[in-house]
Amino acid sequence: MTPNLNTATATPPKTFQVDPTLPGVSFLGTFRSEFAKLKALRTSWWLSILTIGLSAFIAGSVAISYQRFSDEFPSSALDVAVQGQTGSYFAMILLGALGVIAITTEFTTGAIRSSLTAVPRRTTLLGAKALALVAWTGLTTAIMMLLSHVLAAVITDPLGLGDIVTDGEIALMYAKTWLVVVLTALLGFGLGALLRSSAGGIVVLASILFVVQIVLSILYGVTNEAAWVETLIKLEYMNLVDGFINEPSQYSFFPALETGPALLGLLGWTAVPVALGWLSFTRRDS
Amino acid sequence: MITAENLTKRYGSKTAVDGISFQLAPGKVTGFLGPNGSGKSTTMRMAVGLDRPTTGSITIGGKPFAAHKAPLRTVGAVLDAGATHPGRTGRSHLRVLAATHGISAKRVEEVIELTGLGEAARKRIKGYSLGMNQRLGIAAALLGDPAVLIFDEPVNGLDPEGVRWVRSMARQLAVEGRTVFVSSHLMSEMSQTADHLIVLGRGKIIADAPIAELLSSEEHRVLVRTEQTADLANALTTSGVNIEHLDAETLQVTGLDPRSIGRRALETNIVLHELTPQHSTLEDQYMKLTGDHVEYRSGGQKQEKQEAAR
Numbered sequence: 294m295t296p297n298l299n300t301a302t303a304t305p306p307k308t309f310q311v312d313p314t315l316p317g318v319s320f321l322g323t324f325r326s327e328f329a330k331l332k333a334l335r336t337s338w339w340l341s342i343l344t345i346g347l348s349a350f351i352a353g354s355v356a357i358s359y360q361r362f363s364d365e366f367p368s369s370a371l372d373v374a375v376q377g378q379t380g381s382y383f384a385m386i387l388l389g390a391l392g393v394i395a396i397t398t399e400f401t402t403g404a405i406r407s408s409l410t411a412v413p414r415r416t417t418l419l420g421a422k423a424l425a426l427v428a429w430t431g432l433t434t435a436i437m438m439l440l441s442h443v444l445a446a447v448i449t450d451p452l453g454l455g456d457i458v459t460d461g462e463i464a465l466m467y468a469k470t471w472l473v474v475v476l477t478a479l480l481g482f483g484l485g486a487l488l489r490s491s492a493g494g495i496v497v498l499a500s501i502l503f504v505v506q507i508v509l510s511i512l513y514g515v516t517n518e519a520a521w522v523e524t525l526i527k528l529e530y531m532n533l534v535d536g537f538i539n540e541p542s543q544y545s546f547f548p549a550l551e552t553g554p555a556l557l558g559l560l561g562w563t564a565v566p567v568a569l570g571w572l573s574f575t576r577r578d579s
Numbered sequence: 580m581i582t583a584e585n586l587t588k589r590y591g592s593k594t595a596v597d598g599i600s601f602q603l604a605p606g607k608v609t610g611f612l613g614p615n616g617s618g619k620s621t622t623m624r625m626a627v628g629l630d631r632p633t634t635g636s637i638t639i640g641g642k643p644f645a646a647h648k649a650p651l652r653t654v655g656a657v658l659d660a661g662a663t664h665p666g667r668t669g670r671s672h673l674r675v676l677a678a679t680h681g682i683s684a685k686r687v688e689e690v691i692e693l694t695g696l697g698e699a700a701r702k703r704i705k706g707y708s709l710g711m712n713q714r715l716g717i718a719a720a721l722l723g724d725p726a727v728l729i730f731d732e733p734v735n736g737l738d739p740e741g742v743r744w745v746r747s748m749a750r751q752l753a754v755e756g757r758t759v760f761v762s763s764h765l766m767s768e769m770s771q772t773a774d775h776l777i778v779l780g781r782g783k784i785i786a787d788a789p790i791a792e793l794l795s796s797e798e799h800r801v802l803v804r805t806e807q808t809a810d811l812a813n814a815l816t817t818s819g820v821n822i823e824h825l826d827a828e829t830l831q832v833t834g835l836d837p838r839s840i841g842r843r844a845l846e847t848n849i850v851l852h853e854l855t856p857q858h859s860t861l862e863d864q865y866m867k868l869t870g871d872h873v874e875y876r877s878g879g880q881k882q883e884k885q886e887a888a889r
């Protein structure tokens with residue numbers, strides 16, 4: 294007779310082990326992911342095509358007008374190159390809006406929950422997102438500027454195709470313009486991270502680019518050119534842009550800072566919303 | 580392993596999760612059950628770092644979720660079927676997530692097949708039904724082949740075939756030794772999926788036990804049919820036994836098991852036509868447990884307001 298004994302031994306429950314040699318989350322991987330998101334966003338393409346198309350149209354129009362009146366108003370190659378890049382002002386608002394949307398679309402669609410489940414280190418995610426935006430807007434701006442330069446060079450006499458590399462002044466002006474457009478996209482990105490609203494971010498950005506200057510101009514006249522208004526005008530975003538790219542004495546109607554201080558001012562304008570956006574992004578619930 | 584210690588989340592004056600502590604072991608499906616607004620989703624969101632606990636902590640394998648080297652390989656979470664960009668295709672959504680961890684395109688195709696997304700993976704997510712969104716969420720959760728799975732109401736919007744698939748998948752994942760944490764407000768769903776239940780009511784844990792234990796805690800009820808109800812009632816009357824006359828030939832006996840009732844009937848020569856143990860359902864137990872912890876009732880009024888109006 295079999296003894297009535299329970300010979301079964303308790304087996305501990307199996308525990309699934311993740312292979313530790315498999316790759317984990319990386320900044321490069323997150324950057325690739327964020328760049329792919331921008332590529333998959335229709336708005337990115339529309340805003341970028343609009344930026345390039347509009348700037349090329351403006352460059353062509355300005356060049357044709359210049360060529361028609363070149364005998365009456367002769368200009369240097371640098372002047373023509375500056376005029377040829379007028380479209381960069383439109384690029385600032387269009388790519389700035391893309392900067393806003395690049396981050397707010399995560400919140401408005403709820404996709405941020407998926408993104409943070411894959412990359413819970415928020416500084417890594419925000420940094421990769423910002424870098425992807427810089428890569429996208431930097432590339433778009435470069436294409437826009439190159440096309441505008443080619444059109445202006447082909448249509449007008451003073452500006453040559455090769456001046457983009459052989460003329461130091463023109464090359465520097467182009468580099469500054471490129472930097473301003475990319476910084477403006479980052480300014481929009483910071484506003485988006487802070488406000489988490491596409492409409493809110495774009496309205497604030499448009500106000501910074503277009504409204505503040507008008508208000509300060511009126512105030513400058515009303516206060517009989519008061520010193521404190523003059524200080525505000527010097528620190529106003531678009532005035533800093535003019536001071537940085539064009540040298541204040543030539544193109545500015547109002548007192549402006551020199552190139553170096555203007556660059557610092559622009560970096561400050563970008564850094565403040567980006568830093569506040571980072572604080573909000575890393576502290577607030579998603 | 581998921582461990583919550585004195586976990587609390589407050590939104591202003593409202594306490595969504597109120598000092599809960601629990602531990603989930605691998606190899607089991609743990610159901611997270613509770614009425615709407617009881618704090619289930621908030622707890623799960625805190626587990627993956629989307630919300631920050633007001634006090635206390637919730638860790639995965641002893642570490643906060645964000646401290647893991649490979650979050651997607653550690654936890655797969657389906658927290659919200661709509662947590663996607665509607666303009667992307669299902670495949671592009673999965674590829675974007677996979678890129679963060681260097682997960683191959685082959686694995687993306689595998690989870691597309693596994694979840695039955697198939698051809699729909701080529702379409703933009705804005706055209707997806709709720710069920711397809713759930714499948715995409717589950718595909719994303721499985722992408723990293725993780726050790727812990729957190730599913731918040733995973734069967735919402737799924738068709739019957741999809742519901743069965745989610746159930747069997749949750750069971751299979753647990754059998755493989757993974758920690759599976761599934762929330763639902765549907766008791767029937769949990770009874771078919773979970774091994775262990777944590778019942779939440781108004782942000783507090785009101786039960787944390789294996790399903791079998793929750794069911795066995797109910798007293799035996801036995802339905803008895805006989806033409807001699809009065810005689811049987813007399814024969815069974817002892818202390819601790821409650822007899823309820825349901826109709827002329829039917830009694831419901833509480834406090835005695837069916838064998839004892841049958842034996843007593845034989846001893847007193849009473850003919851029985853039916854002797855049926857009445858099992859308490861999980862739903863009965865759930866209603867008993869959460870009866871006082873339901874925050875929102877039909878009619879849209881808060882319970883406090885209803886009570887105040889009485």
